[in-house]
Amino acid sequence: MQAPVTHILALTNLRRARLLPAAGKVLVKQGQKVSPNDVIAETVLHPRHMVFDVRQALGITRPAQLSQAIERRVGDKVEVDDVLARSGGLFKRVLRAPVAGQVSIISGGRIVMEVDSPLFQLRAGLAGIITEIIPERGAILEASGALVQGTWGNGRTDSGVLLSLAATPEDVLTRERLDVSMRGAVVVAGHCAQADAIRAANELPLRGLILGSATADLLPVLQTALFPILLTEGFGRIPMNLAAHRILTTNEKRDTAVNATVWNAFTGERPEVLIPLPAAGSVPAESVTLKEGLNVRILGMQQAARVGMIVSLPAELVHLPNGVRARVAQVKLENDEQLAVPLCNLDVLE
Known part of the structure; x- marks a missing residue:
């Protein structure tokens, strides 16, 4: 049985595709070094359009006067207050652009203008080297270091020095534990149940x-x-798994990049933390075949987030307490306890 892998690695090589959601402009070159906050590509996601009725705005009644009144052509760039059209005669009127943009259509006495919209900027999300350019869409980055993947992210990216408030995986984050010495840092904590703690972190x-x-x-x-x-386990009262806790707390005071992207099951992109390290590791697999000796994390049970190793994979179906018959793995936990865990409740850690 193939199983997806959550990478929690003390040292690895990464290869990540960073792509725009729509065609745009790539701003980096092959071989260029980038930091997590560097913008590598940009595009306009949702262009807006404005329609100007020249006939009504200028009070023109004769169609022959329209072509003389319109002073712009399709493709013209205009700035705020630039003249789009003007009427002649004793009582002159002027139609000006209220915003910057580009004339896209002129037809039937109307001017359609595409309005300049804020750019969507794609950031690198990690410190690495651009190894390949994907025209109009983005780039491939490669980096090495410690990697911890999570299950949920709020869609933001940043980097800073790693500080730990998690002496144990169960430690709770409160407002009182945050102070000014942590300004600009990436903080590791166990569980959070207070909105005030998040607000304090914002402040x-x-x-x-x-x-x-x-x-x-x-x-x-x-x-x-x-x-x-970034949440390593998810929502609920779940302690951070020991493998992730160990890597994060032993790398305290190192530069750390947090790419809290939303987990996308179709592209494989998921929230992750990268701690750059000078040595190179191996490239991790995205899926593996379940077998004896694999390190796994238990999901969705009373033992959720516990980490152990598969010691056997019985071929026969097993009756579970809920009445379901399913294939299980015998998992040996770090305290030497053994559990029979349904295969669907296992997350491979590599």
Whole structure:
């Protein structure tokens, strides 16, 4: 059975495609070094259009006068207050552009203008090297370092020095634990149940927050935070898995990039933390075949987030307490306890 992999690695090589959602302009070159906040490509996602009725605006009644009144041509760039059309005669009228844009259509006495919209800027999301350019869409980046992938992110990207408030995976983040010394840092904590703690982090501000879990009622606050927030386990009262906790806390005070992108099951893109390290590792696989010796994390059970190793994969179906018959794996936890866990409740850690 093939299983997706959550990468929690002390050292690895990464290859990431960073792509615009629509065609645009690529701003980097092959071989260029980039930092997490560097803009590598940009585009206009949702262009707006404005329609100007020249006949009505200038009070023109004769069709022959329209072509003389319109002073712009299709493709013309216009700035704010530039003249679009003007009438002659004793009582002159002028039609000006209220915003900057480009004339896209002139027809039937109307001018259609595409209005300049804010650019969507695609950031690198990690420190690395551009190894390939994808014309009009983005680039391929490669980097090496420690990697921790999560299950949820609020869609933001930033970087800073890593600081830990998680002496144990269960430690709770409160407003009182945040102080001015953490301004501009990426903070690791266990669980958060207080909206005030997130607001305090906004006020500092932090450059990133890595949590094991958070209560579901905090979702609106997490989504509107001004910095990236990543959950390694998800929503509920779930301690951070020991593998992720160990990597994050042992790399304290290192530069850290948090790419809290939304998990996309179709592209494979998911929220992740990269701690750049000088040595090179191997390229991780995106899926593996379940087998003995694999490190796994338990999902959706009383033992959620516990980490262990598969010691056997019985071929026969097993009756579970809920009455379902399913294939299971015998998993040996770090405290030497063994559990029979349904295969669908296992997440491979590599």
